[in-house]
Amino acid sequence: MLGVLVGGIYALMASGLTLVFGIMKVINVAQGALVILAAYLSYALFSHLHIDPFLSILVVTPAMFVLGVAVQVVFVRSLRGPDATELSLLVTWALALGIEGVLSVIFRTTYRVTSPSYADNTWSFFGYQVGEVRVLAFCASVVLLVLLSLLLTRTRFGRSVRATVQNPTAATLLGVDANRVQVLGFGLGVSMAAAAGAVYGVIYPFNPGSHYDLISRLLSIVVLGGLGSVGGAIFAALGMGVIEAIVAVEISPVWASFSFFVVLIAFLLVRPQGVFGVRERTL
Amino acid sequence: MSRATAASVTRGGAFTAAAVAFPFVFQPAWIVNIGVLTLMYAALATAWNLFSGYTGYITLGQAAFFGLGAYTLGITFQHFGVGSGYNPFFALPLVGAGVAIASVPIAWIALRTRQMTFAIVTLTLLFIVQQLAFNLHGLTKGSTGLMLPTPRFPIDSYDTPFYLAMLAILLAGLALSWAILRSKLGLMLLAIREDEEKARGLGIRVTGAKLIAWSLMVWLSAMVGGVWAYYLTFIYPESSVDPLVMIGAVLMTFLGGRGTLWGPTIGALVLVPAQQYMITRLGASELYLVGYSAVFMAVLLLLPRGIVPSLRDALAALRERRRTHSKPITHEEVRA
Numbered sequence: 379m380l381g382v383l384v385g386g387i388y389a390l391m392a393s394g395l396t397l398v399f400g401i402m403k404v405i406n407v408a409q410g411a412l413v414i415l416a417a418y419l420s421y422a423l424f425s426h427l428h429i430d431p432f433l434s435i436l437v438v439t440p441a442m443f444v445l446g447v448a449v450q451v452v453f454v455r456s457l458r459g460p461d462a463t464e465l466s467l468l469v470t471w472a473l474a475l476g477i478e479g480v481l482s483v484i485f486r487t488t489y490r491v492t493s494p495s496y497a498d499n500t501w502s503f504f505g506y507q508v509g510e511v512r513v514l515a516f517c518a519s520v521v522l523l524v525l526l527s528l529l530l531t532r533t534r535f536g537r538s539v540r541a542t543v544q545n546p547t548a549a550t551l552l553g554v555d556a557n558r559v560q561v562l563g564f565g566l567g568v569s570m571a572a573a574a575g576a577v578y579g580v581i582y583p584f585n586p587g588s589h590y591d592l593i594s595r596l597l598s599i600v601v602l603g604g605l606g607s608v609g610g611a612i613f614a615a616l617g618m619g620v621i622e623a624i625v626a627v628e629i630s631p632v633w634a635s636f637s638f639f640v641v642l643i644a645f646l647l648v649r650p651q652g653v654f655g656v657r658e659r660t661l
Numbered sequence: 662m663s664r665a666t667a668a669s670v671t672r673g674g675a676f677t678a679a680a681v682a683f684p685f686v687f688q689p690a691w692i693v694n695i696g697v698l699t700l701m702y703a704a705l706a707t708a709w710n711l712f713s714g715y716t717g718y719i720t721l722g723q724a725a726f727f728g729l730g731a732y733t734l735g736i737t738f739q740h741f742g743v744g745s746g747y748n749p750f751f752a753l754p755l756v757g758a759g760v761a762i763a764s765v766p767i768a769w770i771a772l773r774t775r776q777m778t779f780a781i782v783t784l785t786l787l788f789i790v791q792q793l794a795f796n797l798h799g800l801t802k803g804s805t806g807l808m809l810p811t812p813r814f815p816i817d818s819y820d821t822p823f824y825l826a827m828l829a830i831l832l833a834g835l836a837l838s839w840a841i842l843r844s845k846l847g848l849m850l851l852a853i854r855e856d857e858e859k860a861r862g863l864g865i866r867v868t869g870a871k872l873i874a875w876s877l878m879v880w881l882s883a884m885v886g887g888v889w890a891y892y893l894t895f896i897y898p899e900s901s902v903d904p905l906v907m908i909g910a911v912l913m914t915f916l917g918g919r920g921t922l923w924g925p926t927i928g929a930l931v932l933v934p935a936q937q938y939m940i941t942r943l944g945a946s947e948l949y950l951v952g953y954s955a956v957f958m959a960v961l962l963l964l965p966r967g968i969v970p971s972l973r974d975a976l977a978a979l980r981e982r983r984r985t986h987s988k989p990i991t992h993e994e995v996r997a
Binding site (some may be wrong): 469479 | 771776777780782904912952
């Protein structure tokens with residue numbers, strides 16, 4: 379139960395990551411750092427301007443969308459050639475280090491948490507005490523994921539994104555502007571990180587180094603779900619939430635994320651391409 | 662001995678002589694300390710290159726094996742005692758071999774996946790090992806860290822044994838890389854990098870070839886980790902399984918040139934002194950991190966092929982021009 383609530387937020391972050399991979403074969407290792415950046419933005423808005431963290435999603439997301447577009451144009455687009463995918467992994471890693479460094483200069487490395495007045499309220503469901511913010515966070519994630527799926531299925535832009543994922547060459551031949559899809563798609567992926575980050579900051583304490591913990595989970599989620607599959611990412615994120623919750627209760631919280639990594643490795647033994655993935659050919 | 666072999670033996674000999682002489686010529690401890698770090702990164706980068714540079718499979722899990730080497734040596738110290746002084750250095754190849762053998766089943770699973778997925782799976786290995794180091798309190802003392810006995814080396818030249826140990830590992834790595842590049846295994850790895858499906862179709866045992874390169878990479882990395890642990894005499898999970906150390910080695914390989922023999926070493930010779938200079942100038946880790954990421958980005962975007970291949974191309978172009986300008990073309994050249 380709690381696991382599903384936690385998984386919702388990870389689903390939001392991971393779907394952005396896997397969407398970007400689907401569109402342009404780029405693994406954005408900076409996704410975790412961008413989540414933390416958004417968490418800091420929302421924290422700053424809350425502590426200086428007293429904007430509610432859930433409302434701040436409306437501010438943080440467009441701002442980070444612009445940032446994402448800028449990152450794509452400046453760093454990611456210039457990568458060409460057969461090694462582009464591998465290089466993108468390292469370039470975005472460098473970006474993550476840069477974000478971590480800048481955040482540590484501005485905010486120092488003490489742990490922060492965005493704590494609105496209702497942070498400690500709990501609701502009880504069938505005898506379980508559940509934090510109000512966790513439920514709100516889950517609802518926000520679900521709303522955003524529904525919006526994403528509407529965007530992908532009901533709009534012209536969404537159709538061109540899905541066409542690019544399926545077959546970039548054919549999509550270009552049919553008149554899809556590949557550059558535009560890539561730029562906007564990257565921006566979209568980053569804004570998912572942004573929305574998730576604003577929510578993340580309410581639930582978990584974070585510091586600039588937290589992005590390692592995040593990205594390790596996010597990457598295993600997208601691999602487990604199958605690279606490029608949004609549905610797979612959501613499924614794997616919820617699965618991770620449940621596994622971690624069970625291990626945390628039954629064994630010990632310190633083994634929670636470890637157990638998920640082990641599940642990932644064990645799963646790859648059976649199905650190297652992930653739950654919903656298509657078998658990758660040599661890229 | 663062919664001319665190419667003679668040239669590379671001369672080059673290797675000159676490098677070895679210069680590197681061995683270095684700590685005896687420049688004796689101040691801080692200089693030898695930078696030397697130890699430079700060789701450490703050079704050895705790590707050479708190890709990384711041995712697998713990832715030749716096969717094209719990017720691994721982001723090297724820090725895991727560096728850490729496993731460090732902890733294996735540390736734990737052996739705690740429970741069995743490997744003696745003091747120079748003895749632990751001689752135990753290192755065994756420690757490395759143990760880690761390498763243990764890593765093969767995991768590698769076999771990870772190698773079922775392709776390029777990107779493989780990179781990510783190896784990255785999760787890194788986090789798995791870090792979590793183990795935190796959680797297996799009985800063995801690793803968790804986040805309190807593990808103390809190793811301080812060796813009683815003479816205080817003036819305390820760093821020198823570590824320097825020579827790192828050098829020995831680097832030379833082993835270079836010799837292995839050189840031998841592989843000239844062997845059938847090297848050709849197999851190259852074929853995998855160019856087109857794995859085709860290589861498999863031609864009857865190359867791709868998994869076996871990849872596993873050999875992988876275990877050599879792990880063996881070297883674990884030994885480097887062991888020397889490093891003995892050098893610092895104190896290890897804890899964040900420092901011994903540090904993604905930054907590994908990403909440094911990757912960066913140096915890219916700077917020097919992937920898939921080349923000397924590239925990783927040249928990258929380390931350029932970057933480690935620069936890195937140490939930045940640490941002393943910028944001090945605290947925050948600004949240093951920003952500078953580091955800027956250098957990283959610049960290398961990847963401006964010089965993605967690396968120094969050695971770019972230099973080789975420039976030299977070839979120069980030679981070509983000189984030949985066409987100054988000499989009349991002979992019959993041999995026409996036939997060639």
